[in-house]
Amino acid sequence: MTARLDASRAFVPLGIAVLTVSDTRTLADDRSGDTLAERLGQAGHRLADRAIVPDEVEAIRSQVKAWAADPAVDAVITTGGTGFTGRDVTPEALEPLFEKRMDGFSAIFHRISYDKIGTSTLQSRATAGVVNATYVFVLPGSPGACRDAWDGILAAQLDYRHRPCNFVEIMPRLDEHLKRGAPPSP
Numbered sequence: 119m120t121a122r123l124d125a126s127r128a129f130v131p132l133g134i135a136v137l138t139v140s141d142t143r144t145l146a147d148d149r150s151g152d153t154l155a156e157r158l159g160q161a162g163h164r165l166a167d168r169a170i171v172p173d174e175v176e177a178i179r180s181q182v183k184a185w186a187a188d189p190a191v192d193a194v195i196t197t198g199g200t201g202f203t204g205r206d207v208t209p210e211a212l213e214p215l216f217e218k219r220m221d222g223f224s225a226i227f228h229r230i231s232y233d234k235i236g237t238s239t240l241q242s243r244a245t246a247g248v249v250n251a252t253y254v255f256v257l258p259g260s261p262g263a264c265r266d267a268w269d270g271i272l273a274a275q276l277d278y279r280h281r282p283c284n285f286v287e288i289m290p291r292l293d294e295h296l297k298r299g300a301p302p303s304p
Contacts, residue, residue, distance in 0.1 A: 121274060121280060121281065121282070122280075122281050123277070123279040123280060123281070124279050124280075124281045125279070127278055127279045128278070128279075129162055129277065129278060129279060130278040130286050131162050131163050131164055132163045132164070132192040132193055132276055132286065133163070133164050133166035133190045133191050133192050133193075134158045134163050134164070134165065134166055134191070134192065134193045134194070134195060134276070135165075135166045135167040135168065135169075135185045135188075135191045135193070135194045135195070136151050136154045136155055136158075136165065136167075136168045136169075136194075136195050136196075136197070137168075137169055137170075137171065137178070137181055137182065137185075137194060137195070137196040137197070138150060138151040138168075138169070138170045138171075138196075138197050138198055138259075139170075139171055139172075139173055139178055139196055139197065139198035139199035139208050139259070140170060140172070140173065140198045140199075140259065141172050141173050141205065143170055143198075144170065145168075145170065148170060149261045150197040150198065150257075150259055150260060150261050150263075150264045151168060151170070151197060152261075153261045153264045153265055153268075154195050154197060154257075154264050154268060155168060157264075157265070157268040157269070157273070158195075158268070158276075161273055161276070161277070163276065166185070166188070166190050166191045166192075167185065167188075167191065169181055173198070173199050173205040173206065173207055173208075174207070175207050175210060175211040176211075178196070178199070178207070178208055178211035178212065179211045179212065179215065182194055182196070182211075182212060182215065182249060182254060183215065183249070183250075185252065186215075186249040186250035186251075186252040186254070187250060191252060192252065192253065192289065193252060193253040193254070193255070193276065193285075194249075194252060194253070194254045194255070195254075195255045195257060195264075195267075195272070196208055196212070196254070196255070196256050196257060197257045197258070197259050197263075197264055198257075198258070198259030199211075199259065200242050200243045200244055200245075200256060200257065200258045200259070201241055201242065201243070201258070201259075202241060202243075206243075208243075208256050209243045209245050209256060212245070212247070212249070212254060212256055213245060213247065215247075215249045215254075216247030216248060216249060216254070217247070217248050217249065217250070217295075218247055218248040219245070219246075219247045220245075220246035220247050220248070223244070223245065223246035223255065223271065224243075224244050224245050224246070226270070226271055227242075227244045227257075227266070227267055227270075227271065228240075228242070228244070230266050230267075230270040230271070231263065231266055234262070234266060235262075242258045242263065243256075244256060244257055244258060244263075244267070248292055250293075251289070251292035251293035252292075253276075253285055255267065255272065
């Protein structure tokens with residue numbers, strides 16, 4: 119079965135926040151954040167907010183938690199801090215917040231990336247999950263990686279018309295566990 123767009127379904131614009139994690143970038147030279155903001159806008163989504171925070175666990179976590187608590191934000195895309203240097207701490211900051219981890223995102227991202235940069239894809243710890251019924255996608259800091267993730271994964275999965283399934287259609291059910299109470303602790 120191949121994926122397709124179902125023309126009988128209306129496009130549903132989402133509010134997407136973009137977070138650049140960097141000790142050196144500013145809005146004036148943030149090419150990765152620009153790439154994501156442009157692509158999501160071209161797709162018909164709304165840039166809910168955009169920020170740059172330093173490579174510090176609490177700064178990253180605080181910004182994502184604030185957006186996940188904002189009903190105007192349906193998804194957060196971060197760029198930067200996924201490598202192996204001492205300052206690369208984005209996965210460490212965000213993975214503990216994930217209520218559900220999206221292992222397939224990393225696998226597909228690396229497959230797409232491998233086709234473009236070969237084994238260098240191993241130097242990324244791209245990840246994704248759900249925080250407070252908000253999708254969070256953690257991307258490397260290069261514009262190319264942001265293009266690859268958006269074009270190869272996010273554009274389709276954040277489009278309600280994408281078949282056979284997409285993230286948008288399950289959004290109303292992301293917080294079901296909160297409505298019926300959290301499962302008992304082991």
